[in-house]
Amino acid sequence: MMSKLSFKALEAFHTVMRTGSTTAAASELGLTQPAVSRLLASFESYVGFALFHREHGRLVATDEAHTLLNEADVAMGSLERLNLLAHNIKNTSIGSLKVVAPVSFAAGILADIIADFMKQYPNVTITLDSRSPDSTRELVAHRAFDCGFIQLPERHPGITAEPLFTSQMMCALHCEHPLAQQHQRLTPTDLAEQPLILLGKGRTSRGQIEHAFRQHNLTLRPRIDTHNVATACAFAMRQLGIAIVNGALAQQYQGDELVLLPFTPTIPIEYGFITSQHAPLSLLNQRFMNFCKERLANKNHAHE
Template sequence: MMSIENNKKFDLKALEAFLAAMSCGSMTKAAVYLGVGQPAVTRMIKELEVAVGFQLFHRNGPRISPTDRGLRFHEEVQRVVAGLRQIGQRAEAIRTEKVASIDIAATPTMAAGLSGPALKLLADDLPHQVNVQTMNAEYVIRALRSRTADFGIAANPIDHAGMVRHVVCESRLVGVVAESSILASSQDPLSLSIFSERRLITVGNAFRIRHAIDQAFQKLDISPPSEFATNTSLNAVMAARSGLGVAIVDPVTAYGVPVEGVKIVPLETRIPYVWELLSDADRALSRHLSAFVDAFRRGCVATVPDCVVKSPGGDAVLADIHQSS
């Protein structure tokens, strides 16, 4: 049992039943997944609804669909249950005297493009248990503050309050075109002027990549005639491969998640892209966590061709960050 601020008690089995119902889409399938009877799942979720004070699912016969509040509650339950599982893993590591796990919260871009290369460089220091959870940047910071992650990896802008910046890397956005495109045969950097007559493909978050692109377009008085907006750079790369237009994406995705059938093209106009490795300021780094900091730095340099590792400032645990790999 565990309590939260309103002093109500929540049974872990009820929370797991809720997660199963959300994933499976029905009480019956959730019961099969959990290996219990369907009435038990229904009862646990009804009791959970009474405890939280709001409806978690809309019910239409055997069919269920989450309410808006249920969806928001789902995010919280996922985080809490993941934290409890991590406690179990850490307890097992203490019992067996094995190296504890590394828990990483990262945006999808960082998880896909950089977590693998960095973890591989740990070699013998790689723990038996590694957890990499993807989420948006705001939730990365939240995971660090709630201690459900050892490290967070995200692109700027990031909330640094109470955080230690271990590694800060800078590169630039790049263009991605289909190999069959006439643009793929050119050896010159891609001029943004081509977007005066071609479809722009990019990530639609107005506060991150898209904001930087819009600023560059405004300076050059460029207005693309059409666009393809998506929520991940990998989607943008795949759209470019299909010939839907020219993509502008982050270099971590472009180089860290290689896709056949496309060519990465440097942009004539430099649009900076910065990402960081962070931890909560109150978390002391063990030897294997410190080793990951160095491995992450080297992994970034090895993955992104023009990556420049910058000094994270005086608040960093590791004072000296070398440029070379």
Template sequence: MLQRLTHRQIEAFRAVIETGKVTAAADVLGTTQPSISKMISDLEYTAGFDLFERRGRQVFPTPEALALYEEVERSFVGMAEISRVIEDIRDFRKGSLLIAGMPALALKFLPDVIAEFIAEEPGITVSLRARSSQAVLRHLSSQQFDLGFAALDTDHPAVIREPTFTAGMLAVMPIGHDLAQKRALEPQDFDQQPFIALGAEIGTRSETDLFLSKASARPRIVAEAQLSASICEMVAAGAGISIVEPVTATYFGLSGRVLVRPLIPEQPFRYDLLLPALRKPSRVASRFLELVEHKFATLFEK
């Protein structure tokens, strides 16, 4: 049970949320700025998590503070109930996570991570939106999403973009294919081979074309698709061979439906993590990212 939680601390917290300034909250409650700061500091110590970000003279509530404020406003009665909410937030028994992800990660990789996450934290509600990388960027710029996963070459002033994992693109081929005897494929291996290509509008397509041009290889393009999963399905059905991003290729390879080989020279592919720039990641989001990092590591160990 939480200790030292007082009605005055909750009043101070509520006043700071509503005024946006410690000085204004002090005026509302008829006390001093140091007194308000001390009550907020004591409340944060008792709660076990930060309630505000300090930027100059202004303070901005953390996601955890907003979750607590909803309960304070709804009830503002009974310290026992408010104490329970604080404990729920601190111990991950209350909260939500809104994620947008590119299809390459949102079809299999992220659902696997989400399943592991909710098994550990059953009180957290997770929502996943599968979108193109550019749409993921737009979603995160709205500041309404907690996390985004994409592959981008562009930035947005309202979004923090940082690499989360990089690995080489992989060749995929049907089971029993003639090239299966090779440990890695080179550009010349694709010459005159039936080939399933990414759509011309996909950025990685030009990089793959450049890879093939190093040996003047001219594969016979028999089909095109926007999604790596669609390409791998056609490969598994025997329509041809292809080159796709590493996560999807690895999952299909592990399923035993296609053969997967690295490329020489390597064609790197980077997955980006997107965060809303105007607020810090919540404790729930940070915990989820730990599982994402672990999943990337273990997937490519196999």
């Protein structure tokens, strides 16, 4: 027996058995008839016994050939499935992604993007989780998640960050609030006597808001401190104050009762797509990142 089975010899045997002749098999395989005959001889040498004999010039399969055909069918079917799977993986129509993002980001912008991505790639499964920024960095860096979304700049040594889009700080207030009727933009002076709702201390954007107030010789005294945009907007809708929040994340809560007005001076907020530096991007992860970039490239979250 041959030490190694040739795929082409197996394919030739399978095709001859299916078509009934070396001539038909040669046509289907794009080979010459002598080439198919040589492949059959090679396959017979591999198995160690004759698989065909001729009767009146016609090739006839032996009983042993018919016995082998079932396994040949299985083998060729497996190879076809392998080829299809490789094609699907290459074209990102199959696979799974684990994604992590802030709560407000996941519920708004990201929910729309994921919905459209899964319509285009229905065989992809996605696990979406929400964590704190510090936890998000560590989980992505250590590959517990395939990718994440986070506010830039990002300096974690185990993370690669790709910029996605830039938003700005906005003021969220009830539609019946006097300032909602009188202004197109709000400054620290406009807000000086207003009860304010702010996201927790320690955030970069919080420090920038405090700096803007100091530039106007004003002290920032929030009425309510909270830790996510959804809660801040909920309080603003209940007329407990004016929330200064990330416009891109607050956009989903804007409606009949809640108005968003730009905060001046402009405080930009850049978001990025993060992945681990410890492994190359999978084809699916690369495709998802590009999809996010395309969807967000021309989107204006500044609410001019």
